[in-house]
Amino acid sequence: MSEVEALPNGWQLIVGLEVHVELATKTKMFSASANRFGDEPNTNIDPVTLGLPGALPVLNQHAIELAMRIGLALNCKVQPCTFHRKNYFYPDLPKAYQITQYDHPLNVDGFLMLPGDVRIGVERAHLEEDTGKSTHFGGSSGRIHGSDYSLLDYNRAGVPLVEIVSRPDIRTSEQARQYVAELRSILLAVAASDAKMEEGSMRCDVNVSVHKPGTPFGTRCEIKNVNSIRSVGRAIDYESRRQVDLLESGGTIRQETRHWDDSTGRTETLRTKEDADDYRYFLEPDLVPLVPDPAWIEAVRAALPVLPAARRKALAELCGVDKDGESALVVVERGQDDYVRAVISAGGDARRAVIYVQQAFAEQGSAPKVPAKDLAALTILERDAKVTSTQAKTLLADLIEAGGGDVVAMAAKRGFETLDTSAVEAMVDAAIAAEPGAWKKYCDGEEKALGALVGAVMKSSKGKADGKIITALLQAKKSS
Amino acid sequence: MQKLVEIASNVSNGTLSASAVVEQYLAQISAREPEIHAFNLVTADQARLDAAKIDIDIKAGKEVGALAGVPIALKDNMCTRGVETTCSSKILQGWKPPYDATVVTKLRAAGAVIVGKTNLDEFAMGSSTENSAFGPTRNPHDISRVPGGSSGGSAAAVSAGFAAASLGSDTGGSIRQPAALCGVVGVKPTYGLVSRYGLVAFASSLDQIGPFTNDVRDAATLLEVISGHDPMDSTSIPQPAPSLVSVLDQGVKGMRIGRVTDLPEGCETDVLERLEAAFDALRSAGATIVDVELPSLQYCLTAYYLIAPAEASSNLARYDGVRYGNRVDAADLNAMYAATREAGFGEEVKRRIMLGTYALSAGYYDAYYGKALKVRRLISDDFARAYKDVDTILTPTSPSTAFKFGSKTENPLAMYLCDVFTIPTNLAGHPAMSVPFGVGLDSMPVGVQVLASTLGEQAMFKVAAELERAS
Numbered sequence: 001m002s003e004v005e006a007l008p009n010g011w012q013l014i015v016g017l018e019v020h021v022e023l024a025t026k027t028k029m030f031s032a033s034a035n036r037f038g039d040e041p042n043t044n045i046d047p048v049t050l051g052l053p054g055a056l057p058v059l060n061q062h063a064i065e066l067a068m069r070i071g072l073a074l075n076c077k078v079q080p081c082t083f084h085r086k087n088y089f090y091p092d093l094p095k096a097y098q099i100t101q102y103d104h105p106l107n108v109d110g111f112l113m114l115p116g117d118v119r120i121g122v123e124r125a126h127l128e129e130d131t132g133k134s135t136h137f138g139g140s141s142g143r144i145h146g147s148d149y150s151l152l153d154y155n156r157a158g159v160p161l162v163e164i165v166s167r168p169d170i171r172t173s174e175q176a177r178q179y180v181a182e183l184r185s186i187l188l189a190v191a192a193s194d195a196k197m198e199e200g201s202m203r204c205d206v207n208v209s210v211h212k213p214g215t216p217f218g219t220r221c222e223i224k225n226v227n228s229i230r231s232v233g234r235a236i237d238y239e240s241r242r243q244v245d246l247l248e249s250g251g252t253i254r255q256e257t258r259h260w261d262d263s264t265g266r267t268e269t270l271r272t273k274e275d276a277d278d279y280r281y282f283l284e285p286d287l288v289p290l291v292p293d294p295a296w297i298e299a300v301r302a303a304l305p306v307l308p309a310a311r312r313k314a315l316a317e318l319c320g321v322d323k324d325g326e327s328a329l330v331v332v333e334r335g336q337d338d339y340v341r342a343v344i345s346a347g348g349d350a351r352r353a354v355i356y357v358q359q360a361f362a363e364q365g366s367a368p369k370v371p372a373k374d375l376a377a378l379t380i381l382e383r384d385a386k387v388t389s390t391q392a393k394t395l396l397a398d399l400i401e402a403g404g405g406d407v408v409a410m411a412a413k414r415g416f417e418t419l420d421t422s423a424v425e426a427m428v429d430a431a432i433a434a435e436p437g438a439w440k441k442y443c444d445g446e447e448k449a450l451g452a453l454v455g456a457v458m459k460s461s462k463g464k465a466d467g468k469i470i471t472a473l474l475q476a477k478k479s480s
Numbered sequence: 481m482q483k484l485v486e487i488a489s490n491v492s493n494g495t496l497s498a499s500a501v502v503e504q505y506l507a508q509i510s511a512r513e514p515e516i517h518a519f520n521l522v523t524a525d526q527a528r529l530d531a532a533k534i535d536i537d538i539k540a541g542k543e544v545g546a547l548a549g550v551p552i553a554l555k556d557n558m559c560t561r562g563v564e565t566t567c568s569s570k571i572l573q574g575w576k577p578p579y580d581a582t583v584v585t586k587l588r589a590a591g592a593v594i595v596g597k598t599n600l601d602e603f604a605m606g607s608s609t610e611n612s613a614f615g616p617t618r619n620p621h622d623i624s625r626v627p628g629g630s631s632g633g634s635a636a637a638v639s640a641g642f643a644a645a646s647l648g649s650d651t652g653g654s655i656r657q658p659a660a661l662c663g664v665v666g667v668k669p670t671y672g673l674v675s676r677y678g679l680v681a682f683a684s685s686l687d688q689i690g691p692f693t694n695d696v697r698d699a700a701t702l703l704e705v706i707s708g709h710d711p712m713d714s715t716s717i718p719q720p721a722p723s724l725v726s727v728l729d730q731g732v733k734g735m736r737i738g739r740v741t742d743l744p745e746g747c748e749t750d751v752l753e754r755l756e757a758a759f760d761a762l763r764s765a766g767a768t769i770v771d772v773e774l775p776s777l778q779y780c781l782t783a784y785y786l787i788a789p790a791e792a793s794s795n796l797a798r799y800d801g802v803r804y805g806n807r808v809d810a811a812d813l814n815a816m817y818a819a820t821r822e823a824g825f826g827e828e829v830k831r832r833i834m835l836g837t838y839a840l841s842a843g844y845y846d847a848y849y850g851k852a853l854k855v856r857r858l859i860s861d862d863f864a865r866a867y868k869d870v871d872t873i874l875t876p877t878s879p880s881t882a883f884k885f886g887s888k889t890e891n892p893l894a895m896y897l898c899d900v901f902t903i904p905t906n907l908a909g910h911p912a913m914s915v916p917f918g919v920g921l922d923s924m925p926v927g928v929q930v931l932a933s934t935l936g937e938q939a940m941f942k943v944a945a946e947l948e949r950a951s
Contacts, residue, residue, distance in 0.1 A: 091800075
């Protein structure tokens with residue numbers, strides 16, 4: 001892992017993440033209204049959602065189960081817990097308090113492993129309810145202050161959330177991106193959330209501080225409005241540099257909440273600690289303590305699917321690729337590892353199978369249309385050098401387009417045949433003769449010159465020569 | 481005065497029409513409501529329609545419920561679909577809930593006829609109904625005196641014959657104290673026995689709905705109808721409610737009745753004399769009087785006035801002018817909040833919101849709210865010890881009979897002391913009821929309070945029935 005974002009002068013970055021995920025329940029956390037994104041505003045509402053006088057919350061059992069799945073998948077201890085009220089005034093918070101978990105959350109003390117066996121602690125993963133959505137019109141900032149009017153949609157109010165709080169174990173922006181990506185894969189694998197950052201069903205708050213190793217952690221700033229994995233990295237890179245610059249110029253960091261602006265690539269002060277609300281947390285008297293039956297916890301644990309990290313490891317071992325590499329990562333995230341297994345079972349070449357699927361099956365989902373045996377046949381054609389890798393790519397596109405088929409017939413139809421080595425060697429000699437300058441540079445150790453020579457052979461063979469064979473022949477001639 | 485059970489029985493067997501009953505009560509309302517002001521709203525037209533429908537059902541031979549044709553008044557903090565529910569507050573004036581409280585659904589299913597919404601201290605905060613934004617209710621026994629509170633309208637409605645029964649809510653004594661002052665029976669059931677769904681919250685961990693009636697049998701009948709598990713209220717007790725009417729004639733022979741030796745001071749002598757008379761009556765009926773100590777009793781009032789306002793400060797935060805109720809427009813959001821709440825809430829409500837907000841604030845929580853919760857545990861422990869030795873405990877309901885208007889409004893602490901005997905029950909979540917037991921020196925009614933442990937309603941009603949027989 002390259003650490004291009006390493007800070008100057010020995011400064012060390014410390015990051016902790018708070019990730020909110022909306023749970024994939026049918027109904028809301030405390031009422032029977034639908035939990036559904038994108039509906040006509042204010043249609044999924046009821047007395048509880050609107051906080052009408054006299055309405056009372058009743059816990060959604062499915063939300064508890066999904067929250068337990070998340071906790072167990074993150075190696076947390078699932079424990080008896082309570083609900084608190086977090087009191088503050090805002091128009092999109094109907095009761096003027098949010099029901100959340102405070103000193104006794106459902107899930108505690110877990111961890112998540114990043115590629116390269118980096119362990120990031122998970123302090124807690126607790127249940128809470130979402131707020132409604134405000135849209136402010138007029139004014140320049142898109143925020144309530146200075147706006148002409150605001151519209152409120154309470155469809156989201158009361159949607160069940162789990163807030164996953166990491167320990168401040170993250171040391172680079174790359175790790176932060178990996179953490180969010182890995183968390184997202186886990187959430188999808190356990191079907192707890194659709195985890196769509198673009199729709200807000202997964203949202204990140206990033207806590208950033210810097211310090212010199214051996215000294216206490218610095219004052220942290222919390223960054224909000226970070227809406228994509230890419231923004232997580234950019235926001236951390238910007239914010240850590242801002243903090244270092246400030247400290248190096250003799251300034252001090254103020255504990256504050258900052259707003260990430262994706263268009264300017266900067267963070268700016270949203271509110272300082274002094275203006276922070278006193279939330280006056282107290283035990284929610286309308287709910288009773290939640291004490292999950294140990295048998296229930298074990299049943300949820302037993303029903304958990306194999307998690308992405310274990311699936312990547314298994315796939316990597318099967319296919320001979322790096323478990324933290326792109327192909328294992330991507331294929332498992334798309335849920336296509338079972339498909340790759342099917343291709344291998346059908347006699348396919350394991351390494352080619354995983355790479356083909358990684359490169360060409362982005363749109364295919366977990367159940368690609370191409371029959372496994374057809375893809376298997378293609379990997380064998382390439383492995384046995386019956387087609388070149390370039391030709392194989394063309395055939396793969398044909399296969400996907402047609403939703404399967406006989407690849408041997410497809411190859412013949414396109415007139416694909418590989419040239420034998422002696423024919424290629426003749427073309428290689430011809431290319432050396434035609435491009436003496438390039439050949440000289442290549443022989444003098446300029447590897448870039450190789451491309452021109454390979455290209456010339458490919459051109460004269462009309463793409464029927466295998467690039468790897470051309471390269472091998474050129475290398476052999478250079479060293480002879 | 482008609483008994484609820486007689487009305488229901490006569491209407492059910494066709495000897496009395498529900499319409500005739502409702503007309504009789506509406507006539508009484510017309511005659512005396514102008515001087516009493518028990519109601520925020522009399523729903524005469526709907527009551528007539530409901531009564532007519534019951535009569536039609538009975539003629540058609542349909543099954544009718546246990547409260548067929550019984551005129552009932554509801555405290556105006558219980559949601560009634562499409563019917564204004566104000567909590568006697570300007571902030572909710574005009575608000576019509578889109579749903580019925582669970583108790584309202586149960587009453588309707590049992591054939592009750594709702595005659596109106598009764599006055600209360602704003603958001604149930606008070607002990608005299610003087611804190612209503614719509615003017616006080618007067619005590620039907622002497623209109624220069626308060627009916628008690630906060631359910632003063634519901635107590636007065638039964639006392640004045642405006643309804644055969646009514647429902648109130650009790651957070652620190654708001655059913656029992658006005659019942660005592662108006663000379664009717666008032667019951668605060670075990671916390672969780674009656675659903676709070678649709679009861680506009682004052683202090684959620686203390687609030688409980690209960691009946692006002694003319695006698696103990698009516699109270700038992702009405703409580704049986706409204707109690708029972710409700711999946712819409714997470715604090716509702718998930719088990720069948722105790723049978724009450726069946727125990728009323730069992731007497732108290734062999735029962736152990738607690739007399740609190742360290743009762744807080746400040747109770748009027750004539751009230752204490754009635755309490756002694758009650759002990760004598762129970763002794764004569766075969767009960768044993770046993771001394772019990774409740775050392776934490778003296779801290780309950782203080783603890784209550786931290787816990788209840790703390791919860792209220794959160795429960796009442798939703799009245800922000802954004803979604804419903806009255807809004808006062810202003811330059812920006814915070815100014816709108818302030819203007820709305822300044823205009824919408826009365827003085828006592830604001831006082832308690834401030835008290836509660838302070839008690840929960842960072843840096844003060846442990847000293848105030850945290851300590852109050854400890855007292856709450858202590859009083860529960862005290863009661864648990866006492867109930868090893870006794871079945872019920874008897875105390876005064878209110879330290880005095882009904883007082884004159886204005887006599888305590890200038891001194892909130894004097895008003896708070898009205899609840900000194902009723903509050904401990906709410907902190908413990910126990911049941912308690914007030915039974916009329918004679919009059920004081922001023923000829924005003926005196927109530928005796930019967931307390932019992934969690935779900936101890938049967939023992940409580942046995943004792944109450946015995947006191948009623950002896951009074």
